[in-house]
Amino acid sequence: MIKCFCFFIVVLQSLIFVSGFKCEFEKSTVLEHQYICRTLPASSEIIETHLLEKTDNDVNNVVFNGTVHAKSHFAASDFQFNERFPNLSSIYVYGVSTIDENAFQKYEHLDEIWITDTDIEDLPEKLFSSCTKLTAILITDNKIKTLPENIFVNNQELTYLRLDNNQINYLPPNIFKSLINLEMLFLEENNLQTLHPALFESLGKLTSINLYSNKITDLPKNIFSSLENKKQIYLGDNQLTTIHSDSFGNIERKTEIRFNNNKIIAIDEKLIDDTDISMIDMTNNICSQELIEIRIQIKEKLRKCFDNYKPREVLKLFWTHSKIIMD
Numbered sequence: 001m002i003k004c005f006c007f008f009i010v011v012l013q014s015l016i017f018v019s020g021f022k023c024e025f026e027k028s029t030v031l032e033h034q035y036i037c038r039t040l041p042a043s044s045e046i047i048e049t050h051l052l053e054k055t056d057n058d059v060n061n062v063v064f065n066g067t068v069h070a071k072s073h074f075a076a077s078d079f080q081f082n083e084r085f086p087n088l089s090s091i092y093v094y095g096v097s098t099i100d101e102n103a104f105q106k107y108e109h110l111d112e113i114w115i116t117d118t119d120i121e122d123l124p125e126k127l128f129s130s131c132t133k134l135t136a137i138l139i140t141d142n143k144i145k146t147l148p149e150n151i152f153v154n155n156q157e158l159t160y161l162r163l164d165n166n167q168i169n170y171l172p173p174n175i176f177k178s179l180i181n182l183e184m185l186f187l188e189e190n191n192l193q194t195l196h197p198a199l200f201e202s203l204g205k206l207t208s209i210n211l212y213s214n215k216i217t218d219l220p221k222n223i224f225s226s227l228e229n230k231k232q233i234y235l236g237d238n239q240l241t242t243i244h245s246d247s248f249g250n251i252e253r254k255t256e257i258r259f260n261n262n263k264i265i266a267i268d269e270k271l272i273d274d275t276d277i278s279m280i281d282m283t284n285n286i287c288s289q290e291l292i293e294i295r296i297q298i299k300e301k302l303r304k305c306f307d308n309y310k311p312r313e314v315l316k317l318f319w320t321h322s323k324i325i326m327d
């Protein structure tokens, strides 16, 4: 008799567990062929119905909105999306304030994680460490100030990383070290003032980098030198005053550089002589106000900027060298 009773409890528990959330199913409007479960609390009055000819196996994306669940903390153990949807490729998390270190631990096959529109200020170091197949991470519109140095250490497959629209004021020097396949990096709308000289050193495959709308005053020597296939560098809406060619290294392919809305008074002429820059946006600067889209016009239109140019201060260089030696 007692045995039977226990069995009953176990069955009941697993029923509750399986029905821990409900889905509102929909086709993605953004990504073709993607089929989404927008999670709802189990108590919701909505009756689940798949779209025509679709099943749980077709679900690619799960959207978790903390506001809808009245939950400010996201922990995967509450939901077990992977047990229900064998073909899950991405998870979107919105509207929470904290996220569990193990939140994505069981999702080794995920392609994409989105953490957006949240009040999150910090992310745990191990958050993505089991998700070694990720190709895209989007951490946008949150309140993040900095990230742990090893947060992406196991994400070598990553090609797309968005960290824009946060409050990032510091990035540890090795944070992107493992991201040898990264092609696009979005850091716009943050509070970055300085960039560590080695920050982008491992990003040999990066073609596009966006640093628009930060507070950057100076670009260190060689900061973009290892980006071998650079095509777009966006530096608009910062506090740059002098552009040194040694920040950029070789530019062999057609590259667009946007410096609009800075306070630029001087540019090293070598930046143009030694490179294949196809477009420079100087709108709203001091020595030039122009968007120059024709390569042969660049030299003539930036004459005033070139004339103002002085190389990096010798004293500063000496100090940097002695610091490196001391280190």
Ligand SMILES: *[C@@H]1O[C@H](CO)[C@@H](O)[C@H](O)[C@H]1NC(C)=O
Residues within 6 Å of the ligand: 057, 058, 086, 087
């Ligand atoms: C989803 O997964 C099932 C079982 O793993 C598999 O048989 C099916 O082909 C997959 N469907 C899609 C659309 O990938």
Ligand SMILES: *[C@@H]1O[C@H](CO)[C@@H](O)[C@H](O)[C@H]1NC(C)=O
Residues within 6 Å of the ligand: 065, 066, 067, 068, 094, 095, 117
């Ligand atoms: C999350 O849910 C709230 C409340 O229903 C809604 O206002 C908000 O737009 C939702 N956010 C997203 C990104 O779906």
